[in-house]
Amino acid sequence: MEKIRGIVFDLYGTLYDVHSVAGLCDTYHPGRGLEISTLWRQKQLEYTWLRSLMGQYVDFEQATRDALLFTSRYLTLPLDDAARMALCDAYLKIKPYPEVPEALDRLQAMHMPLAILSNGSAHSIRSVVTASGLAHRFQHLISADSAQIFKPHHSVYKLAEDQLQQDRSAILFVSSNAWDASGARHFGYPVCWINRAGNPFDELGQSPDHVVAGLDQLVHWFEERIGAG
Numbered sequence: 001m002e003k004i005r006g007i008v009f010d011l012y013g014t015l016y017d018v019h020s021v022a023g024l025c026d027t028y029h030p031g032r033g034l035e036i037s038t039l040w041r042q043k044q045l046e047y048t049w050l051r052s053l054m055g056q057y058v059d060f061e062q063a064t065r066d067a068l069l070f071t072s073r074y075l076t077l078p079l080d081d082a083a084r085m086a087l088c089d090a091y092l093k094i095k096p097y098p099e100v101p102e103a104l105d106r107l108q109a110m111h112m113p114l115a116i117l118s119n120g121s122a123h124s125i126r127s128v129v130t131a132s133g134l135a136h137r138f139q140h141l142i143s144a145d146s147a148q149i150f151k152p153h154h155s156v157y158k159l160a161e162d163q164l165q166q167d168r169s170a171i172l173f174v175s176s177n178a179w180d181a182s183g184a185r186h187f188g189y190p191v192c193w194i195n196r197a198g199n200p201f202d203e204l205g206q207s208p209d210h211v212v213a214g215l216d217q218l219v220h221w222f223e224e225r226i227g228a229g
Helices: 018-028 033-054 060-074 081-091 100-109 122-131 154-164 178-187 215-228
Strands: 006-009 114-118 140-143 171-175 191-194 210-212
Touching: 006 154, 018 033, 018 081, 033 060, 060 081, 060 122, 100 114, 100 215, 114 122, 114 154, 122 140, 140 154, 154 171, 154 178, 171 178, 178 191, 191 215, 210 215
Parallel strands: 006 114, 006 171, 114 140, 171 191, 191 210
Antiparallel strands: none
């Protein structure tokens, strides 16, 4: 890879654990929390992709609400309006993975510009990073709202290139979502895939440039590069 002049992170499932809402789901339907959270996330992703293909964009909060309503009906686990509101609010306060705060601190200490590029709305991105106390780690919070379509459409990835004012070849894109990493690699970013679960990479004609099991490993890799340089 060429010299990296900035790092762009995906938000959901990469820096933050979407299933940190499972505990709250469990309070409404004990023992079913992770099942609810898993299907909710699956439908949330499907709805962003389908909305993009249909040319009927809605913001991420709406896709999230719609996905939760479907999940409740599909699993026949009723959630009243107050419960759905509470769960969607919890999605604005999901928790970072344990290694993330220190890893971001170490990357920032290297004077590396850090950004988030997410399908989340500007409001949802800001809410998540503020609730976790990590907003100050990022120079840019970039939302798919600006493109009015969701990743993995190329116009969303271009937002980060334009915002950082660097050629895409000099921006490392980091995601734990293989479909997202594939989209970014197809666009032309060098890509680091965070594979926490030890899964195979998606068969979409792309391969990540670097694979790590956690963000701390990415930091170690950067520190080695700097030491070698």
